[in-house]
Amino acid sequence: xxxxxxxxxxxxxxxxxxxxxxxxxxxxxxxxxxxxxxxxxxxxxxxxxxxxxxxxxxxxxxxxxxxxxxxxxxxxxxxxxxxxxxxxxxxxxxxxxxxxxxxxxxxxxxxxxxx
Amino acid sequence: xxxxxxxxxxxxxxxxxxxxxxxxxxxxxxxxxxxxxxxxxxxxxxxxxxxxxxxxxxxxxxxxxxxxxxxxxxxxxxxxxxxxxxxxxxxxxxxxxxxxxxxxxxxxxxx
Numbered sequence: 001x002x003x004x005x006x007x008x009x010x011x012x013x014x015x016x017x018x019x020x021x022x023x024x025x026x027x028x029x030x031x032x033x034x035x036x037x038x039x040x041x042x043x044x045x046x047x048x049x050x051x052x053x054x055x056x057x058x059x060x061x062x063x064x065x066x067x068x069x070x071x072x073x074x075x076x077x078x079x080x081x082x083x084x085x086x087x088x089x090x091x092x093x094x095x096x097x098x099x100x101x102x103x104x105x106x107x108x109x110x111x112x113x114x115x
Numbered sequence: 116x117x118x119x120x121x122x123x124x125x126x127x128x129x130x131x132x133x134x135x136x137x138x139x140x141x142x143x144x145x146x147x148x149x150x151x152x153x154x155x156x157x158x159x160x161x162x163x164x165x166x167x168x169x170x171x172x173x174x175x176x177x178x179x180x181x182x183x184x185x186x187x188x189x190x191x192x193x194x195x196x197x198x199x200x201x202x203x204x205x206x207x208x209x210x211x212x213x214x215x216x217x218x219x220x221x222x223x224x225x226x
Contacts, residue, residue: 035216040218042119042217042219043202043216044216045213045214090159092158102147102164103149104161106151106159106160109158
């Protein structure tokens with residue numbers, strides 16, 4: 001079991017460039033999440049998905065888009081990168097949103113710098 | 116507004132010196148409170164889930180407790196390998212698709 005994997009691990013973009021971050025999980029989890037982590041601010045939810053083909057906005061969705069075409073994959077896109085999007089991005093998944101089994105499993109992160 | 120505050124921001128302990136980390140929260144009905152450990156350059160790793168006031172959970176040198184307004188992570192006789200950032204998160208009952216994280220407590224245990 002690889003758990004939750006993210007690609008790439010590091011990326012440097014210029015302002016205005018676009019990119020896609022890929023998250024994959026092999027635990028057959030229904031729920032997947034994208035967070036960003038900035039110093040002193042904790043993890044903030046960008047978008048989430050409660051199942052294949054569904055997505056929803058989180059706390060800080062502006063400037064990002066997502067897609068969940070397959071249950072095991074959750075993609076995060078930046079159409080026109082801005083320096084304010086410099087951050088570490090984490091993907092997470094969970095089996096259920098019920099009281100039991102709703103802990104999130106996190107990937108190793110993608111460190112993105114926008115110049 | 117749902118909010119999670121962790122204190123202290125940083126904590127330095129000598130090996131064997133027990134202490135506690137605090138997570139206070141305001142949420143419109145708590146569905147669950149979660150503790151994670153995060154090592155530098157890695158993703159958070161799940162430790163505990165607490166669901167109701169009075170609940171306690173233990174794992175090795177760690178013990179998490181929950182009241183109606185806050186949670187504590189007690190570290191008994193810590194070792195250098197316990198050094199990490201500890202994150203607290205809450206899940207609200209009326210919006211259980213979203214998790215609100217605190218900014219963490221960075222723990223450094225010196226030998």
